Structures are given as C-alpha cells and as structure tokens.
Amino acid sequence: MGDGGGQGRQGRNRPGGSARALSEAYDTALLDLDGVVYAGGEAIPHAVDALGSARAGGMHLAYVTNNALRTPDAVAAHLTELGVPAEAGDVITSAQAVARLIADEVPPGSRVLVIGGEGLRVALRERGLEPVESADEEGLAAVVQGYGGPELPWGRLVEAGYAVARGVPWYASNTDLTIPGPRGIGPGNGAAVEVVRIATGGLVEPKVAGKPLPPMHRETVLRTGAERPLVVGDRLDTDIEGAFNGGVDSLLVLTGVTDVAQLLSAVPEHRPTYVAADLRGLLVGQPEVTEADGGFVCEGWTASVSGGALVLDGEGDALDGVRALCGAAWSDAGPGACGLDAAKALRRLGW
Numbered sequence: 001m002g003d004g005g006g007q008g009r010q011g012r013n014r015p016g017g018s019a020r021a022l023s024e025a026y027d028t029a030l031l032d033l034d035g036v037v038y039a040g041g042e043a044i045p046h047a048v049d050a051l052g053s054a055r056a057g058g059m060h061l062a063y064v065t066n067n068a069l070r071t072p073d074a075v076a077a078h079l080t081e082l083g084v085p086a087e088a089g090d091v092i093t094s095a096q097a098v099a100r101l102i103a104d105e106v107p108p109g110s111r112v113l114v115i116g117g118e119g120l121r122v123a124l125r126e127r128g129l130e131p132v133e134s135a136d137e138e139g140l141a142a143v144v145q146g147y148g149g150p151e152l153p154w155g156r157l158v159e160a161g162y163a164v165a166r167g168v169p170w171y172a173s174n175t176d177l178t179i180p181g182p183r184g185i186g187p188g189n190g191a192a193v194e195v196v197r198i199a200t201g202g203l204v205e206p207k208v209a210g211k212p213l214p215p216m217h218r219e220t221v222l223r224t225g226a227e228r229p230l231v232v233g234d235r236l237d238t239d240i241e242g243a244f245n246g247g248v249d250s251l252l253v254l255t256g257v258t259d260v261a262q263l264l265s266a267v268p269e270h271r272p273t274y275v276a277a278d279l280r281g282l283l284v285g286q287p288e289v290t291e292a293d294g295g296f297v298c299e300g301w302t303a304s305v306s307g308g309a310l311v312l313d314g315e316g317d318a319l320d321g322v323r324a325l326c327g328a329a330w331s332d333a334g335p336g337a338c339g340l341d342a343a344k345a346l347r348r349l350g351w
Contacts, residue, residue: 012271014296014327017288022251022274022281023054028226029282032211033065033075035234035256036279038082040182044255048083050279059282061090062224064231066210066238068095068146068173068189069117089223094173094210095123095146097219101209102171103127106141113137113168115160115192116146120173135162145196145206146173147189157192161199170196174210176238180256212242232282234258236270249273251281260322260351264310264329265338271330277319287320289327296327303328309341318349 018025031037037047055061063075063086070078072091079086095116102112102124114120114131121131124144132140143163148156164170175190193206209215211233220226229248233239234256243250252258252272263275274286290297295304300316303324310325325345329338 012268012273013331014289014291015275015298015323016249016273016286018274018286020285021057021283022230022286023057023059023283025228026059026230026249027228028060028062028224028230029054030062030064030220030224030226030229030231032233032235032239032256033063034067035180036232036253037063037079037084039180039256041078042182043082043084044278047255047279050282051084054282055085057283060224060226061086062092062220062226063090064092064211064216064220066094066147066174066176066189066216067179068093068098068120068123068210069149070119071122072096072119074119092216092220092223093119093123094216095119096126096223097216098144098146098171098173098209099123099127099129100219101207101215102142102144103129105169110141111137111139113140113143113159113163114146115144115156116148116152116173116189120144120146133159135159135166135168140168142169142171144171144173145189145193147176147179148192150186152192157195157199160196164196164204165200170204170206172206172208172210174216174238175206175208176210176235178257180234185257211238212240212245214245217242217246232279236262236266236272240266240272241269243272244269251276253278253281255279260325260346260349261342263322264325264340264342265333266330267333268330271326275319275323275326287323289323291327291331296324296331298324298327303345305329305332305340308339310345312345312348318351321345321349322351 072088176188177190179188231243299320301314301321
C-alpha cells in the first residue's frame with residue numbers, strides 16, 4: 001500500500017494521500033493502455049517521459065489491457081516504437097485471460113470458434129487450443145469473442161450467433177461497450193457481445209475474463225509477480241473496479257473516457273485511491289484530503305455540500321480542488337452514486 005493506502009473492498013469516502021511518489025510507494029504499475037499510455041496509436045502527452053522516469057527509479061511497468069486485438073509481441077513493439085521500451089512478457093491481455101479460462105474448462109486441443117483478432121488466436125494456441133472460423137466445425141467446444149477492430153466482418157457475429165444458439169459454451173475477453181480511438185469513442189467488444197446476445201434471444205450470458213473480473217486479475221498476478229501493485233487506468237468500470245475487486249490500490253488518470261463529473265458520482269467500487277491529470281502523477285506524492293468543519297480540505301481548497309449542490313471555496317491547483325470535491329461528494333453519496341449538482345464547482349476549476 002502507499003502511505004495513504006486504500007480502504008479495501010469497503011470502498012472510499014475520499015481520495016488517499018501518499019507522502020512518497022507513487023513510483024516509490026509501489027513496486028509495479030499495472031497500466032491500462034488505451035486512454036492511459038496512448039490513444040488511437042499515438043502516445044498521450046507526457047506518458048513516454050513519465051513512464052521512463054518511473055522505470056529509471058526502479059518501478060516495474062506492466063501493461064494490462066482489455067483489448068484482445070493485438071498480440072503481446074505487437075503491443076510491445078508498438079510501445080517501444082513510441083519510446084516506451086517493452087517486451088512481450090510485460091504485456092497482459094484479456095485474450096490471455098480468456099484463453100486460460102477456456103483451457104481450464106475444455107479438453108486439451110479443443111476447437112474454439114474465434115470472433116476477434118490475431119491476439120485471441122495466439123492466446124488460444126498458447127493454451128493448446130485450436131482456433132477455427134466456422135460454427136459448423138465438428139467437435140466445437142467453445143465460442144469466444146474479443147475486440148476485432150473496426151474491420152470486423154458482420155459475418156463473424158453471425159457465426160457466433162449460430163454457435164451460441166446451438167448451446168456451444170460462450171466466452172468473451174471483455175465486455176467494454178466503448179473503446180477510445182483517434183476520432184473519438186467507438187464501440188468496443190461489449191457492443192459486439194450485445195449483438196450476439198440479442199440475436200440469440202438474450203437467454204445466454206458469456207463467461208467474461210477481462211477487467212474488472214477475477215480471471216484478469218489472476219492472469220496479471222501470475223504473469224507479473226507484483227507484490228505492491230498499483231493499477232493505473234482511465235475507466236471506472238474496468239480499471240478501478242478491477243483494482244477494487246482485487247483489493248489493491250488504483251490511480252485514475254483523466255486522459256481517457258472518465259471525466260471529473262463521472263468521478264464525483266462514482267459508486268464505492270468505482271472510486272480510485274488516487275487521481276491525476278495524466279501519468280506524471282506516478283512521479284509525485286498525493287496530498288491528503290482531510291475532513292474539517294463539515295467540509296473536505298485538500299491543500300488550498302475546501303469542498304462541502306449545500307442545498308443539493310457541491311460548493312468549492314479557496315484557490316490553488318485545480319486537481320486538488322477535484323480531490324476535495326471527491327471527498328464531499330463520496331461522503332454525501334454513501335453507498336449510492338452522487339446526485340449532487342457539481343456544475344458550478346467544476347466551472348470554477350475550468351472543467
């Protein structure tokens with residue numbers, strides 16, 4: 001744990017603090033990729049330099065992604081090209097997690113209908129399974145869906161629908177409904193899973209391996225050996241909830257799909273230990289958020305609740321104001337999502 005460690009599976013009522021830089025307080029950063037390290041294939045501002053400094057200081061960097069499209073070799077090569085040296089062993093994908101899950105439940109050498117990209121095929125072969133393309137293959141043991149990119153043919157979803165309708169066991173690498181790209185937020189693997197669910201009458205649910213579910217956490221621990229991990233992500237419902245489910249601390253960076261308004265309304269399992277604008281947050285400590293006089297204080301800011309709205313007073317770094325607002329919103333919300341009006345407070349911070 002960091003100096004301001006997490007509150008475990010009970011959830012948080014305020015962000016944590018750490019006197020030490022997070023790269024010193026934790027031995028391994030379990031980094032999401034899309035929306036954290038890169039977006040649309042291009043490095044997010046400050047990511048390359050921040051990761052280089054964290055690595056130079058002794059932090060182990062591992063890349064944990066729900067995107068099952070590419071192989072670990074391809075992901076590592078892309079990271080290295082961006083200026084973030086990585087090897088295939090540093091990359092853990094939901095394709096690997098779902099392949100292990102399937103291999104644990106079907107006979108060795110079984111045929112598996114693949115709806116997805118090369119990353120999924122490679123992961124299945126690694127587990128001794130045979131990827132196939134048709135629902136009519138004899139002895140089909142499973143059907144698995146993983147993100148196949150924007151060029152995924154509609155016919156692949158049709159094949160999945162035929163197999164699932166016949167009762168073939170159904171698996172999904174992940175169910176993220178969206179994925180960030182160079183032109184904005186696009187449909188993710190979860191959207192493709194929904195197509196198959198609708199086509200088969202909504203009576204069957206796939207077994208899912210990716211974040212935030214246990215198979216992905218298990219795969220990550222097995223492959224990294226992390227003792228004091230810090231999950232770093234941009235999504236509340238995958239990265240942060242996955243950390244919550246695994247009982248480890250997390251850092252939310254505001255470079256991907258989550259905005260500050262969503263952060264303030266987060267339910268307990270979606271509340272990160274720490275918040276940063278980008279990956280430079282790994283290189284510094286985190287200020288404490290304290291409760292005083294009915295409000296929450298972070299550095300020069302005080303946040304409170306009045307008349308169903310969040311109220312912010314003070315001055316200083318905008319992110320410290322966000323942290324104070326989190327304390328006020330999360331404490332007021334209790335076990336449910338915050339329904340407070342945050343618009344005026346966020347405008348004051350420039351959000």
